[in-house]
Each structure stands twice: as structure tokens, then as C-alpha cells.
Amino acid sequence: MIGSSTGPLTPSRVLIVDLPGPDLTPDQGRLLRQSGFGGVCLFARNFSTEKRTARLVSDIRDALGPHALIATDQEGGAVLRRLDVPMPPSPLALGVLDSEDAAREAGRIAARGLLDLGINWNFAPCLDVNVNTANPVIGERSFGHDPETVARLGVAWALGSEEAGVMASVKHFPGHGDTSQDSHLTLPTVDKPRSELERTEWLPFRRAVQAGVGSVMTAHILYPALDPDAPATLSPAVLSGLLRLDWGYDGVIVTDATDMHAIADRYPAGAAAPLALSAGADTVLSCGHGDMETHTDHRQALLSALREGRLSEARVHGACARLDRAVNRFPGVPAPYTADQRSLDTAQVQRWAEQALTWVGIPPRLDPALPLLLIAPISAPVGGPYGDSLSGAHLATLLKEIYPHLHTVLHDDHDPTAALSLLDRFPGIPVLLATTGRWSLTELPRFLASRLRKEQRSALHLVLWNADQAAELKLPSLISHGFRPANLQALAQALMALR
Known part of the structure; x- marks a missing residue:
């Protein structure tokens, strides 16, 4: 397998990239094939008709090989990328219902609408605790303001997704709920003592780790109680220290998108990629919103860091090994979403909407x-x-x-x-x-x-x-x-x- 832990070192395997539109052009296919990226994250601009999107996913797999991870953000509510399948409710609506069974089934419904196309990774659910009503970007994406509720429902949602064949990614570790700033636009700070973080922000993520959820997505946020200088995405104290050593997590750690201003303004031209890998991440989400050069920049930054000794080969091999295990567990073989199942899921989503x-x-x-x-x-x-x-x-x-x-x-x-x-x-x-x-x-x-x-x-x-x-x-x-x-x-x- 290309870039596997036992094969030749292919550092670009640790990059998940985006694409400009609903089709893979020949030039884009050549770039994917030559670069050997680990996978692609699909956004709303990539989804069109069911047949066309299925062809896009197939073309991506043809270019990247069977190890490819195809991801998207199908959280439910307002954050949905595929809209032609039953749409799971917002996490907050599930919080109103306060049912682990409903949350688990919502995760399954989200997964069925993705695996139908061969998408095997969902950057969901949010395990952020909605403790700040001025938060500009979490809100209804959270299951609520109570850490225990977020933990119960969020972990159930993630496990439901994975039972249906799509790897979940709980986010935004170690918690984006208590900030009035948006990391898409700036670098927020959550300046709380460790004891309070353990009671609130960290509790749902720790439960997800204990449940063995497949992946965790990082937050582009400063947590001075752990690291006064580096955002969590680039912090060895947060990723290698807290998540790996203290909590014993051995799943995939993926960064949030590095084009977000919290990272891109401080670490341009892909400079964050080797820093994130060195900190403990296994894969970096490179988003160019149509600019494929962004992915080349990230690849070159990784190669330069390896050449200069700022990133170790062992760290890249370790990341690729985790990606191999993830693909083996969630291979992304398309599973038809039958008309009968869609009808049942549509009716269930409608009942939840009425109950919420x-x-x-x-x-x-x-x-x-x-x-x-x-x-x-x-x-x-x-x-x-x-x-x-x-x-x-x-x-x-x-x-x-x-x-x-x-x-x-x-x-x-x-x-x-x-x-x-x-x-x-x-x-x-x-x-x-x-x-x-x-x-x-x-x-x-x-x-x-x-x-x-x-x-x-x-x-x-x-x-x-x-x-x-x-x-x-x-x-x-x-x-x-x-x-x-x-x-x-x-x-x-x-x-x-x-x-």
C-alpha cells in the first residue's frame, strides 16, 4: 500500500486536500496521483447529483488508490454538505430530545447518506460544550450546555456513525465552546484553569477516547493552561501530552482546516503542516478553496521539514500506520441506500423535528x-x-x-x-x-x-x-x-x- 507504515515514506499521505468543483479534471487527477495525498475532503461545492458525486468519489479513489479517505462535514442541522438524502437534525435539537437512542440513530442516518457514495469519514460530531451564548460558530452544532449531556449524546452519535461504516471525528478538541471568537477569522483563547477544563470542555472528549471513537479533530485555539504559545493544533502539550500520553488515545488525530485565519495568518504557505505532525497530529486538512497550489505548498513544507530534520521519518511512519488502520476499519466500499431505508429515515427525521x-x-x-x-x-x-x-x-x-x-x-x-x-x-x-x-x-x-x-x-x-x-x-x-x-x-x- 502506498505510504503504508512498512512501505516507502510518502509524507504527502498525511495530507487531506480539497477540490474546486463537482468533477475531477484530468489535471487534478494527475496531481492527486503524483502527490499521493491521503484523501480528499468534500464541501458543498463538490456535491451535485447523486450519480455525478458518486463518479467524483470513484475518480478520487482511482487517482489515490484504495487507501484513500474521503471526508466531509455532515453534522446535521445547518452544517450539511449532502442535501439529497435524509438530513439529520442539529445536535442541539437532539439535545432537546435528550435521547441516546435518537443520537445514535442520527449518526447512522448521517453515515448511510455518505457511505452510499463511498465516503468513509465524517468530520462530526461536535463535542464542544455550548457554555458561551456569544459563541459565533458553535451554537446549535453543540448538543447543549451540560458536559454530561454532550458526552452522552455526542459519543452515541459518533458510535452510530461508525456502526454504519463511516469513521466519526469528534471536534474541536480540546473544546471550542467557551469563546466569543471564530477560529475561521482569528485565533481565539480559552483561558481557564485546567481543573475547569477537565470538568467542562474535556469531559466529552475523554468519554469519546474511552469509547474508542476513530478520530479526533483539533481546534485552532490557545489554551494557556496547557500551552501559552501554540494553538492546540500545533501543540505537543495538547496532542502528544494530553491526548496521547495522559488519555492513551491511539486513534487518528486530524487538524481542522489550515486555511482558517487562526493558522494561515501565522503559519502561511503550509508551514503549519510539519508543526502539526511533530505535535502529534496524523493528518493535516489542507484547504485551498479552488487553489490546488495550496496542497503543493503543504507537501513542500513537509518535505523541507523532513530534509532539515524538523520532522522525523518515524513520526510520519507512525501517522501513516494509524491512517492504514483507519482505512482497514472503514474501507469506504459503497453501501446502497435503499429506497425503503431512505423512506424510514425521512420519517424518523420528521418525527424528531416535531418532537424538538x-x-x-x-x-x-x-x-x-x-x-x-x-x-x-x-x-x-x-x-x-x-x-x-x-x-x-x-x-x-x-x-x-x-x-x-x-x-x-x-x-x-x-x-x-x-x-x-x-x-x-x-x-x-x-x-x-x-x-x-x-x-x-x-x-x-x-x-x-x-x-x-x-x-x-x-x-x-x-x-x-x-x-x-x-x-x-x-x-x-x-x-x-x-x-x-x-x-x-x-x-x-x-x-x-x-x-
Whole structure:
């Protein structure tokens, strides 16, 4: 096997790379074949039709050989790359259900939608504990704010995935939950004493290690209690010391993407790759977002470090040996996702969406025979791990089927003119005020909610992504825990019950 622990040293085997689009071009195939990368991570831009994506995976395997690890981020909720299969709920929705059986089955459902194409590695689930409501990038990707709950449900999810044939990767070790910064944009710091980290951030990861979960993904975050200088991804104290020696973990350690600003701004041109390997990582996620030169830079950085003695051959061989074991355990042989199984999984996802719906306060009675107002954003900004969101027009179309006399204003999150005009035109008419974004609320929905409260007008806040926003607007609320089709169908059913 190329790059195996007993074969010739192929340092680029430790790189997982990305691709620009839904097809593997001849030039890209030659680069993969000549470089001998360990695998590819697929993003939303790589998924198209089922047949086309299956061909892409097959072409990647033809270029890299049978040892290839094909990865993606199919977490559930808002972080999904493949959208033409049953979509697992967000981890936070599973936290609301608080069922290990549901979490385990959600992991299986995620895996079935990947192994169908031959994808054998899922960079999920998040075991970050959502202890900071100002966190810009974790939120609903966490199973909750209680470490024990995150541990129980997160480990169950990971084991469900692996039972179905796809290696899980618990992330972001040693914990991204207590920061108000996004490592996609900057280098956050979690400055907590070791005793507190052990009680909170580390507890779910330690349980995952004890359960033998196949891989762990690192966080690009400083933890001064362990290492005041290097982020966890590049820290021997965190990876070799805490994870390997103290906890005895012998699975694969994979870095988060090295194009994220927390790393790329400080270690450009692939310089982080040999540092991560030396620290204890087994594979480095190199993302160029269309720029294949990024992967060549990482490869050259590894070769230079080996040549100059900054990275040992033994360390690379050890990393390749772990990758060999992972591929042997999760070979990625496509397993057909039958129509009957898809139907069962779709029904299960729908039941979870209905069970996770959360009411806050006393909702108004909404009569479909009478006028009703909808105020919603035109669209929601996305970034970081998120690729799509719910448009106001789509929401309005859905609600119009329930409320034929619906009057809608879609706003840009800044100009209140149209929304105020609608309220003035229909005094006393009930209002649905929707928030559809992940990030912090702008002043406009706060202003509108304040006016509705002041007028004592019947209103219902539809919270269609970030559940924390319900408390901010102080209106009766219906929290969907997501905007996927199952969530919207559950929302519609709940609203019809208000007649």
C-alpha cells in the first residue's frame, strides 16, 4: 500500500486536500496521483447529483488508490454538505430530545447518506460544550450546555456513525465552546484553569477516547493552561501530552482546516503542516478553496521539514500506520441506500423535528380566515462552516399555504421603513416576526419586537435557526431548531394547530 507504515515514506499521505468543483479534471487527477495525498475532503461545492458525486468519489479513489479517505462535514442541522438524502437534525435539537437512542440513530442516518457514495469519514460530531451564548460558530452544532449531556449524546452519535461504516471525528478538541471568537477569522483563547477544563470542555472528549471513537479533530485555539504559545493544533502539550500520553488515545488525530485565519495568518504557505505532525497530529486538512497550489505548498513544507530534520521519518511512519488502520476499519466500499431505508429515515427525521419544536410563552390564536402579517429577512448571512440558509421568500410561500390572507414584508435587516408601513396599514392584525440567521441579531428585529410589545399586539416570534434569539426579543416564540424541510414541515403543522 502506498505510504503504508512498512512501505516507502510518502509524507504527502498525511495530507487531506480539497477540490474546486463537482468533477475531477484530468489535471487534478494527475496531481492527486503524483502527490499521493491521503484523501480528499468534500464541501458543498463538490456535491451535485447523486450519480455525478458518486463518479467524483470513484475518480478520487482511482487517482489515490484504495487507501484513500474521503471526508466531509455532515453534522446535521445547518452544517450539511449532502442535501439529497435524509438530513439529520442539529445536535442541539437532539439535545432537546435528550435521547441516546435518537443520537445514535442520527449518526447512522448521517453515515448511510455518505457511505452510499463511498465516503468513509465524517468530520462530526461536535463535542464542544455550548457554555458561551456569544459563541459565533458553535451554537446549535453543540448538543447543549451540560458536559454530561454532550458526552452522552455526542459519543452515541459518533458510535452510530461508525456502526454504519463511516469513521466519526469528534471536534474541536480540546473544546471550542467557551469563546466569543471564530477560529475561521482569528485565533481565539480559552483561558481557564485546567481543573475547569477537565470538568467542562474535556469531559466529552475523554468519554469519546474511552469509547474508542476513530478520530479526533483539533481546534485552532490557545489554551494557556496547557500551552501559552501554540494553538492546540500545533501543540505537543495538547496532542502528544494530553491526548496521547495522559488519555492513551491511539486513534487518528486530524487538524481542522489550515486555511482558517487562526493558522494561515501565522503559519502561511503550509508551514503549519510539519508543526502539526511533530505535535502529534496524523493528518493535516489542507484547504485551498479552488487553489490546488495550496496542497503543493503543504507537501513542500513537509518535505523541507523532513530534509532539515524538523520532522522525523518515524513520526510520519507512525501517522501513516494509524491512517492504514483507519482505512482497514472503514474501507469506504459503497453501501446502497435503499429506497425503503431512505423512506424510514425521512420519517424518523420528521418525527424528531416535531418532537424538538419548542414553545416559549403563550402563543396567539391565528385564524386562517383573517389577515396575518409576516416580517422576515430577505436572506441570512452565512459563513464559517455554514453554506446555506432560509430565504424569506421561501418562508412566505410556505406560510401562504396555511394563511391565504398573509401580507409579507421582507427586509434587509437594516431599513425598517417597509415593515413599519405594513404595521401601520394593518393596525391590530397579528404578526409573525421571523428570525432566520445564525449570527447576532441586528437592531431591526429588536426595534420591531419592542414596538410589538409596546402596542400589545398579538405576535409570534418564529425562531428558525439560532434558538438563543427567542430570549432576546421577549415575544411568545416557536423555536424550530433549524430550517431544513423537516423543520419547516413541523413548523407548519404546529402553526395550523393554533387555529
